[in-house]
Amino acid sequence: MDDLCRLTISEIAGLLKKKEVKSTDILNSYVKRIKAEEPEISAYLYNDFEEAERNAEAADKIISSGSDYPALTGIPLSIKDIFLIKGKRTTCASKILDNFISPYDSTVVRKLKENNYVFLGKTNLDEFAMGSSTENSAYKITKNPYDLNRVPGGSSGGSAASVAADLCAGSFGTDTGGSVRQPAALCGVVGLKPTYGLISRYGIIAFSSSLDQAGILSKDVTDAAIMLEAVAGFDEKDQTTRKFNVKKYAEIVKKADKSILKGLNIGIPAEFFSDGLDPEINSKVSEIKILLKDLGANIIDISLPDTKYSVSTYYIIATSEASSNLERYDGIRYGYRYNENDGGAIQSLDDLYRKSREAGFGNEVKRRIILGTFALSAGYYDAYYKKASLVRKLIIKNYKDAFAKADIIIGPTSPTPAFLIGEKTADPLSMYLSDIYTISVNLAYLPGLSIPVGAVKNPTKTDGILPVGLQIISPWTTEDKLLSVAKIIEDEVKFREKIKK
Amino acid sequence: MHGNNDSFEAVIGLEVHSQLLTKTKMFCSCPNIFGMEPNTAVCPVCLALPGALPVINIEAVRLAVKAALALNININKKSLFARKNYFYPDLPKGYQISQYLDPVSSNGYLDIETEDSSKKNKINKRIRINRLHIEEDAGKLIHIGNRSYVDLNRAGTPLVEIVSEPDLSSAAEASAYLKSLREILVYLGVSDGNMEEGSFRCDANVSVRRKGDPELGTRAEIKNVNSFKFVEKAIEFEIERQIDLILNGGKVIQETRLYDSKENITRSMRGKEEAHDYRYFEEPDLPPLILSKEFINDVKNSITELPAEKRRRYVSEYKLTEYDAEVLTQDKEIADYFEDLIKENSNRIDIKKLANWVINELLSELKLKESEERMPLSAKNFLELITAVESGSINRNTGKIVLAEMLSSGKSALEIIKEKNLAQVSDDKGIEDIVKQVVNENQKEFADLIGGKDKLFGFFVGEIMKKTKGKANPKKANEILRKYIEENK
Amino acid sequence: MDINHVMKLAKLDLNEEESAHFASELNKILGYIDMIQSADVSKIEDIIDELDYDRLISNEGLNERFYKDCRIDECKTDDTFDFEIVKSNAPSFEVQTAGSDLEDTVTESGFFVVPQVIE
Ligand SMILES: [Mg+2]
């Protein structure tokens, strides 16, 4: 039964329903695999097998006592260490929250508990979700399961690696500028970032409030739909969620049929195929274009002319909001407080703040706090924050115009496959540019999904391969369409069947 | 005041913060109550735990709009919440959510009554209001020794900030404005107006300039003033300080000053000022506040008569004096009570008399008792008492005693009158019997009275009252005694 | 960028060498970011409301939305919230036992303590 951990959620759920296996059996398979593989991958910040055991036993009771139970009952999942789970440590991969125990549940976790999920552990991330490689964690560096010398992407790198290496059945991450889709692409799994406001942000540690959105990392599109359905919807604790009509995504995806591609207008933005794009990735995306055309879709050229501003706009808005969101880490109510044993006496309140924050935050976080504070400061607000807010509208306008012509947009998720650990750490700007295709989706509040569509040769590892992700972007609140198209591509590409790690 | 002061004029603007009478806080469902144990009215949101998010309290918005409408302030259909960023231990998020950028209402006015320059005539003056906006309060700090203790019960409670234009030109005007503003907010049930507990607070921006000078002088902001008396004193002191400074060749600097009520001076807060750069930006956790016409109309319809209008109506409709109208409308509860009396006044007692009963008897009795409960007597019960006195079934003095008894025991007037056998003896037969009895007992004096010693009349009345323990209707007793004298002459 | 001023606002405290390093990195990033200055936003000024998140995702009138999404004024507690954990997370919390006569309703409230706030 060792292969149980390789199954998808829908496959596991099928076995559980038929009572062919128990949730505890599934869990045992994961525990075994985690014990064997985790030391190499470092996807998790911690595992909690005791909790998992309790959850699995509870789920088994529910399953045995009836057939009408929620979709994630008995499914072992991992959670990015940015979601609060009551009574569990939540660090956001930062020293400043080193000893922080969550006093309440995030809405996503509350819903997962109501779904009788099995909690396997908290996954690694870039500190406060700031990064694209998971190298900015204060605790460890997560490795790409395809090549341990390479990054898994980020900031949900731990989540992506845990799914790719079969260390969980699925994982919840967050996506502020690509932090679910980019690591999904680099690790060869599905990554979904829904429309802003579809999933509650309550209890998710904020990086950039107007861009953050919970996201899903899964083994296939069907699983993404199941996981989305479990956690989506209006939350009275988050006023940026809306009373959307949450659809039956799992059922819709199940019924997705190639015929929907007939006459579907698929837009290809010219700006996503410019200089920085790896030629091999370019050709993988082109293969999909041809495939879709063969299935009856209209491939149309579109333009998102202001894409060139997206990285700049993103870094101003995200860092400005972050500089404010991170003011609560002041060493007073929780988190790290500088104490005199750490050297030097505290002279004043100002001293307490500055020394606690200085020692608690890592370099990338400080860099962004400084940038954001500057962008909002007197004399610079108009040129930076205000201007960026207007350019954001320009980018939204680009998409609005594009969706007047195209039903859906496709392009690469990341300009390159997984890069080497340390390759970009010395140059923050080059790291920022690795999110160039994903960032504008967050700026425009849109749903986006990355799906593995193939692999390229790993230049530094004999016989090694590196996965390539295709990004699909659809109009606001059309996750049903997004998932359906993704499912059809998945069925054609058969990435999971073809690629053996 | 110094000799040269007359060549200067003061320019004053007030910033008032008033807590809103909601059940819960501005952005979370914690209770908005004063006086709980420290850090017990708190939740993830107002503790600013990681991941917590604000959600707008619609009732706070309603109250703010209500206040704005009453103050003739334009309601902005779209307003925004913004973050004001600064670090302080009573501000757990590191920012205050306020409406700095686009307030819920702007451009209004409040008419106040003030004196003309001769200080002899009352005139009306219109004070423009720049804006009224919604924001959240900070927590409380207690400083003991070299440690500070943070209590976040108040953190996140809803406030309105009301900013006047610098249209006030004296401490007296500032005080009149403040009183009028407070009166309206309390009347509307928007605020409890309690300055001592800090639920109604005021900062004053004060500057002076030579009369006729079109330029404004440099202003100082006075904080920490917690009573009407102190507002006046603080502003007076500050005006004088600035004039003295200028006359002595000095310059007023823009700064925040604290009022010290013990010494009656304002003091510079220098040092705390450094580099304030609040980095305001739109609160990304909240949508814009969009108010529909229906919402605004609903609020408009809920606004009851304001004190100034009430006063005018009491004079014109009830024919009360200005003074009586003033006393009765000072407090909405008293005015409501008075109007309840009128409504329930089925015996058609003169309204003027009702007013006197409230002002002269009830309010003074309540003051004497320092009653916790504001209006412990139902209008129906009070009317019962008033009717008993006005119809003559008990006399006025007995009425006062009954009122005191009603307030302390909670019993009804009739109950007390019956229990203590206080009803006046008004029937002719009863009084006749007593007159006869008294004459019998004082036959010599009666003979003298008939013989022309008129002074003895008073003696007999006194004896009759004594016998009846004061219950005889004095008018009746007089009448019957006179008749009896005539008959026996 | 006056990095020392910005660090003061942000309550960060880098030594001279670090701040010089940060300054040079940030200047490079700003050099890139400055490209947005050339973006022409004049054309969107008239349609800025149409591009609001709410308009984009909702076909409903905004008025109705406002009523639905605000909070009604009712005291409620987050069922999952535990103040005991808040206390144990605090770097310095001073308990004051306050309570009623009934033993089982005694609550331990208290204060977060900050050293030397008054300068
Ligand atoms: Mg204010």
Ligand SMILES: [Zn+2]
């Ligand atoms: Zn609260």
